[in-house]
Amino acid sequence: MLKVKNLKAGIEDSQILKGINLEVNAGEVHAIMGPNGSGKSTLASVIAGKEEYEVVEGNIDFEGDDLLELSPEERAQKGVFLSFQYPVEIPGISVSNFIKTSISEQRKATGMKPMTTKDLLKMMRDKMELLNIKNGYLSRNMNEGFSGGEKKRNEIFQMAMLEPKLSILDETDSGLDIDALRIVANGVNKLKNKNNATIVITHYQRLLDYIVPDFVHVLHNGRIIKSGGKKLALELEEKGYDWITKEADNKWDKLKI
Amino acid sequence: MSISGFSEFESNTNDSILNLNKSLSQNGFTISIDKNTVVESPIEILFISTTETNFSQYRNLISIAENAEVKFVERIQNLNNSSSFVNNFTRINCDKNTKIEYNKIQNNTSESQLIDTVNVYQEQDSTCDINTLIFGGSFTRNNLNFEQNGFNCESNMNGVSVLDNNQLADNHTFVDHKSANCRSNEMYKGIYLDNSKGVFNGKIMVRPDAQKIDAFQSNNNLLLSENSSIDSKPQLEIYADDVKCSHGCTIGQLDDDALFYMRSRGIGIEEAKAVLTYAFASEAIENISVDQVKLLSKKLLAQKLNVELDFSV
Ligand SMILES: Nc1ncnc2c1ncn2[C@@H]1O[C@H](COP(=O)(O)OP(=O)(O)OP(=O)(O)O)[C@@H](O)[C@H]1O
Numbered sequence: 001m002l003k004v005k006n007l008k009a010g011i012e013d014s015q016i017l018k019g020i021n022l023e024v025n026a027g028e029v030h031a032i033m034g035p036n037g038s039g040k041s042t043l044a045s046v047i048a049g050k051e052e053y054e055v056v057e058g059n060i061d062f063e064g065d066d067l068l069e070l071s072p073e074e075r076a077q078k079g080v081f082l083s084f085q086y087p088v089e090i091p092g093i094s095v096s097n098f099i100k101t102s103i104s105e106q107r108k109a110t111g112m113k114p115m116t117t118k119d120l121l122k123m124m125r126d127k128m129e130l131l132n133i134k135n136g137y138l139s140r141n142m143n144e145g146f147s148g149g150e151k152k153r154n155e156i157f158q159m160a161m162l163e164p165k166l167s168i169l170d171e172t173d174s175g176l177d178i179d180a181l182r183i184v185a186n187g188v189n190k191l192k193n194k195n196n197a198t199i200v201i202t203h204y205q206r207l208l209d210y211i212v213p214d215f216v217h218v219l220h221n222g223r224i225i226k227s228g229g230k231k232l233a234l235e236l237e238e239k240g241y242d243w244i245t246k247e248a249d250n251k252w253d254k255l256k257i
Numbered sequence: 258m259s260i261s262g263f264s265e266f267e268s269n270t271n272d273s274i275l276n277l278n279k280s281l282s283q284n285g286f287t288i289s290i291d292k293n294t295v296v297e298s299p300i301e302i303l304f305i306s307t308t309e310t311n312f313s314q315y316r317n318l319i320s321i322a323e324n325a326e327v328k329f330v331e332r333i334q335n336l337n338n339s340s341s342f343v344n345n346f347t348r349i350n351c352d353k354n355t356k357i358e359y360n361k362i363q364n365n366t367s368e369s370q371l372i373d374t375v376n377v378y379q380e381q382d383s384t385c386d387i388n389t390l391i392f393g394g395s396f397t398r399n400n401l402n403f404e405q406n407g408f409n410c411e412s413n414m415n416g417v418s419v420l421d422n423n424q425l426a427d428n429h430t431f432v433d434h435k436s437a438n439c440r441s442n443e444m445y446k447g448i449y450l451d452n453s454k455g456v457f458n459g460k461i462m463v464r465p466d467a468q469k470i471d472a473f474q475s476n477n478n479l480l481l482s483e484n485s486s487i488d489s490k491p492q493l494e495i496y497a498d499d500v501k502c503s504h505g506c507t508i509g510q511l512d513d514d515a516l517f518y519m520r521s522r523g524i525g526i527e528e529a530k531a532v533l534t535y536a537f538a539s540e541a542i543e544n545i546s547v548d549q550v551k552l553l554s555k556k557l558l559a560q561k562l563n564v565e566l567d568f569s570v
């Protein structure tokens with residue numbers, strides 16, 4: 001589904017991603033972990049199409065399309081979804097209007113006929129139930145005054161409504177209380193099937209207890225320095241990052257890169 | 258309630274435009290709302306001109322007696338494409354404990370010029386809202402003057418200007434806080450495309466005896482093209498000491514993070530810009546209580562931005 005090859009990207013003269021290789025297939029869950037500032041969110045943003053990052057080398061293939069040639073909206077319309085680490089507040093637009101606009105734009109772009117208001121409302125209600133979201137929420141302004149946890153839940157609500165092929169969840173667990181974490185994780189699991197894939201970016205094993213990854217990658221200083229199965233996350237939880245980051249730093253030092 | 262045509266009344270002024278209005282005007286309306294009357298549906302006022310090169314002075318008087326409530330929607334429309342100049346003056350007398358909302362939809366043809374002045378005289382416990390929505394016209398100047406003559410008056414102004422091409426719109430407001438325990442709120446939003454230009458001048462005067470005044474003023478602007486511009490000028494003259502007064506002015510572009518957020522949800526860039534622009538203005542629009550006016554302004558905004566905005570859910 002997603003093939004990231006030797007991706008190098010950054011801003012102006014500082015390089016943040018220094019050659020990322022990552023392959024994600026349908027039906028898989030990948031976890032990306034790594035110290036603060038290692039480039040996790042940057043990678044997510046580049047996949048989603050944020051223009052402030054300049055890609056200097058490498059490519060991203062998504063189901064045969066060269067993602068880097070597409071605008072952010074075209075990527076979304078093809079099924080890429082990013083749950084933001086810091087969701088943006090949009091005063092003046094209600095959650096329901098926002099989602100309605102988003103769904104109708106996506107359907108228009110993919111040649112589907114528009115959803116009736118009735119169907120849309122029903123779908124919203126179903127997904128709200130799935131995520132245990134209270135009534136009254138739809139008429140609030142998008143993320144405005146939402147608590148940290150509410151914002152994250154709102155991201156997953158949008159994901160549930162849009163049914164993307166590839167979901168990238170950037171620290172969706174941060175800000176969620178224990179109950180909310182379980183509810184949101186269960187929601188994500190229910191949305192999972194053999195045709196879609198999920199990348200979870202997280203610092204904590206806690207989330208991975210619920211959303212069990214097939215692969216775990218450690219990002220450090222713009223590179224994936226270690227990949228493994230779900231056990232790797234447990235090992236990191238226990239030992240921290242030092243043992244692999246030191247090794248990696250030595251290696252890159254020796255290569256003088 | 259009584260509605261009739263033009264009547265003569267005094268306007269003490271040394272403003273030459275108002276003097277012109279006084280000496281030439283033969284058209285306008287006179288509306289009186291009786292004591293204790295709540296007028297349920299809004300009164301719509303339409304000024305229509307059909308003549309070639311229209312040069313009109315309208316002079317209007319609204320008197321609202323004690324405990325009455327009323328809402329208005331006003332439009333000034335030129336029905337042909339020839340040039341037009343309208344000098345409109347309205348005096349509103351708000352007696353004790355009255356409530357009035359006056360909505361101005363200024364969407365005239367591109368050859369039209371308008372100078373519009375409203376003088377509001379408020380007595381104790383009265384609330385007067387004036388909402389000014391500017392979409393059309395080549396030149397528009399609005400003067401809103403409020404005089405608060407009793408305790409516990411409230412004067413609210415909301416303005417939305419959405420201008421393109423070479424349009425120019427100028428909002429001058431003046432609140433004269435002459436009495437204690439009163440409030441004024443001003444929220445003006447401007448959206449400027451192409452070569453359009455906006456002016457906002459908000460004067461607040463708090464007289465020596467007018468203690469415990471809350472006066473709030475904001476003027477936020479979006480410049481959506483390189484060649485558009487805005488001059489924003491607050492003018493505060495405060496002679497009392499127990500006063501809360503704030504003013505703020507912002508001039509900016511659309512927020513890139515918000516734009517990316519929307520696009521990442523599959524919303525095309527033009528639509529995303531329009532939605533954000535609408536969102537920017539909506540705070541002021543939401544203060545309007547007449548649903549049809551709200552809807553119309555959403556529609557006109559979408560039209561100006563060349564997108565379909567569907568806000569029915
Ligand atoms: N727009 C930007 N301007 C300047 N520096 C940036 C920008 N975006 C990212 N960076 C820098 O790039 C590095 C990687 O940032 P990124 O947000 O991708 O880290 P992260 O792995 O997601 O960290 P965290 O775990 O704290 O979320 C950081 O040093 C950050 O300061």
Ligand SMILES: [Mg+2]
Nearest residue numbers: 040041042085
């Ligand atoms: Mg991050």
